[in-house]
Amino acid sequence: MRIGKNLKLSVKTVDSENRVVTVGDLEVGSDLFIVIAGPCSVESREQILDVAREVKKAGAHMLRGGAFKPRTSPYSFQGLGVEGLKLLAEAREETGLPVVTEVMAPEQVRVVSEYADVLQIGARNMQNFPLLREVGRCRKPVLLKRGLWATVEEWLCAAEYIMVEGNLDVILCERGIRTFEKATRNTLDLSAVALLKHVSPLPVIVDPSHGTGVRELVPSMARASAAAGADGIMVEVHPRPEEALSDGPQSLRFEEFRRLMEGLRPVVEAVGRRV
Amino acid sequence: MRIGKNLKLSVKTVDSENRVVTVGDLEVGSDLFIVIAGPCSVESREQILDVAREVKKAGAHMLRGGAFKPRTSPYSFQGLGVEGLKLLAEAREETGLPVVTEVMAPEQVRVVSEYADVLQIGARNMQNFPLLREVGRCRKPVLLKRGLWATVEEWLCAAEYIMVEGNLDVILCERGIRTFEKATRNTLDLSAVALLKHVSPLPVIVDPSHGTGVRELVPSMARASAAAGADGIMVEVHPRPEEALSDGPQSLRFEEFRRLMEGLRPVVEAVGRRV
Amino acid sequence: MRIGKNLKLSVKTVDSENRVVTVGDLEVGSDLFIVIAGPCSVESREQILDVAREVKKAGAHMLRGGAFKPRTSPYSFQGLGVEGLKLLAEAREETGLPVVTEVMAPEQVRVVSEYADVLQIGARNMQNFPLLREVGRCRKPVLLKRGLWATVEEWLCAAEYIMVEGNLDVILCERGIRTFEKATRNTLDLSAVALLKHVSPLPVIVDPSHGTGVRELVPSMARASAAAGADGIMVEVHPRPEEALSDGPQSLRFEEFRRLMEGLRPVVEAVGRRV
């Protein structure tokens, strides 16, 4: 499968038309449009349980939350670490929502795998090749975020690093690229999603929270993601965004998340899927 | 209206919540999702009449076509000029479709106004201030394309140059910005559309043909545009794209345009509009 | 001449190894490293005469100053127009410095030509093709600034628009491109200068004032421009930058310009030229 004049892909490992990645009972890449929701960082037991219950009630399928946090400055909050992983597991226990959380270094893969259902590779680590190989040797699905600087071709090559080690359960996540435009935090590249659905069998989800950095734009871009052919979205939700330790301006309040889900449903159905 | 931490807007001229721009019987910025279709360049009488009939039949509301063509190289086809304008007028006469066509210089405004229903300012001319002022002194609606380099703020300032001369009938058109990604011709910035619907009263349409440069991606991005809140789209259609004098790789064949319209309708309706 | 894997140039008009553009007694593109200095905008008779005398004394070869100003917002100072041209001519009369000033529209070419020695095409107008053709029909040298979005290839194609009309006296001016980096106003692309000296016979100068937008960086980047192989520089100088009507933060005070010249000389000589 090849379109566009400039794309030279070398995806060798996966040959099927569409790869479906199974997470518990969920099939990512099927007709079910997957919604992953949760706070940027796990901040406390109360916070993560509260969010987990609310997003479950509103219809989310998985819970996100960062325990190991890559932050631009070493003086910013760096996450609760293993304590955060335990709180995520507790939230899963209560709600049944599978957990997506980031792993930042090869030596963290073992411990994060004990608690997480999906291992997230953050944008900054998209070309951290030792880390990619390590999650490739793991039996957990991997959510691979696009680097802020990465072409679609480089992104697919990064997925190859995981797959070449034997782990074919890779979910791609578009989260915006870095451009000159500063009214939004990044530029969400939905064309890349449409392109990937033509050139790769891997499921693709979209993170409109990081993609825009602006809470008010998240619901529109969630709908646009579904219409562009994405297999799901990942959005940040926080009980009180103004008090969040990270990414407050792009986090939705509970009520806003509920309205996002309501507005999303008809669009998902209009493209022949369910949510 | 103000969202996002970086946006400092100075839109002074228009105060209403939403501006509706009237073109013949059509209202751009209303609940009607506007579809503008046609070839990149008017190439011959047969070609433009053929396209006009077919896009009309498939449900398009306006006809696009370039008579004065800004081309990167002086050795490329430069358009049919006034002869092209006459052919567009003939196509309108036969089909009833209002005509959108580009004007490239202040001294062309008068002649283009005689034939066109909407004056298009191309991306390269977004900050051609004497041209903006000249169309601002004209009584025709203006479709203002975003420059490949332009922030949302600069784009709105360009609209101000038109409005400050008295012409408030400005339609913004997102058509992709220039980034490092080369798998697509440009990076279509749908977040900018969602943002504009919050910070500006002007109608916003999207050009997924230039935005992606890849024919196969145009239908998905047309649907995504509707879902993101755009007021319409502009797409390139050609009887035989492989023979087109410009933009062949991004032009849809008639059958492809019909399928685009079919796939678009449910998404438009899912966001509470009609097409 | 062809280097680099991606550059496909179509420069047809000029065949000589190096084109020297003559302005009065000066030869741009010779072993003389040309320094063009002056305010962003002509603001008053006193201001422009004052600057002209000072930059002349410090060793500048030409005077720059804007009479017709392209500004992002229609509410910003738009320049003194023809009155500004007359003041520039008066400054030339007194100091002997040839004048470089911008022309923004085809219909301004005649009047600007009456006063200017070199017609400047601003970055925003790099692909204003009717304007390029009009200065191409003129007998004055043209200084063609690179667009913020323009590849080297597109820039050379823009020069072709001028040359194809018969005017081969084109001077290219690198002035920074738009990137994600916001600590500087633009990203000055000196590699493009080195590249152009390999692939094009046209003289190339650099504008480190717009290229950085930060006064303190201008002297270093002036030296770097000379070392990279540029044929000259263009810098903004103002008697009191804090009161400037445009571009104050990137304008040098008189004393700063004198020190720039002192630091520049040894570098120019180190690459075998004189200033």
Place this chain on the structure above:
Amino acid sequence: MRIGKNLKLSVKTVDSENRVVTVGDLEVGSDLFIVIAGPCSVESREQILDVAREVKKAGAHMLRGGAFKPRTSPYSFQGLGVEGLKLLAEAREETGLPVVTEVMAPEQVRVVSEYADVLQIGARNMQNFPLLREVGRCRKPVLLKRGLWATVEEWLCAAEYIMVEGNLDVILCERGIRTFEKATRNTLDLSAVALLKHVSPLPVIVDPSHGTGVRELVPSMARASAAAGADGIMVEVHPRPEEALSDGPQSLRFEEFRRLMEGLRPVVEAVGRRV
């Protein structure tokens, strides 16, 4: 020290005006302009010894060479690993040149430290925070390359991750950022070098090989780096670039490197330094 309107720096660890980083007998950040040269990858004993002797003879101060190679595709040559480190140490033994080589993962820091004199953090790992912390706990100088996507502010924050662990011997290396321009591999941002010399005490060197990706441009950009105020350069040299396993098009032949050194010297001296 603070210039430019957008730069918000939080460098807390280093207070001195200028930090000099000592590598063997060499002082990086002093009046000596440091030249680091060598192949992209260590490919064989013969190759690395050959290059080491030649660059030493031509005046280089340190030897570069990759043993652990981060490559876009997992199917490309990945480096000789520890065997490569041993060959680098052998080359140092023979020539006396200190060795700069990349470390890609926290668990490699110990072994790379045994052989290297300077630990290089590659562009892709600029925000690999566990790796930054690990080299911060090491007593070897660190050469921190700028990420393709990184602002100057983020780059300085990355340096903080190293310094906060106690290792203040950080050398910054500008190597080009990713922009729309494709005639060069990256856009070398020399303004960032000039800026850093105003806002940070850390030494800054430039890599014009990666910065341009085009062999013919490397000598000009080496000179421009010196003129812009850099404390040194790092360039790729290979006996037969057409047979190189990586980065051939940007590698200099021996004779080309000798000429680069000859052309560089007068510019270095023109800015009051020696090489």
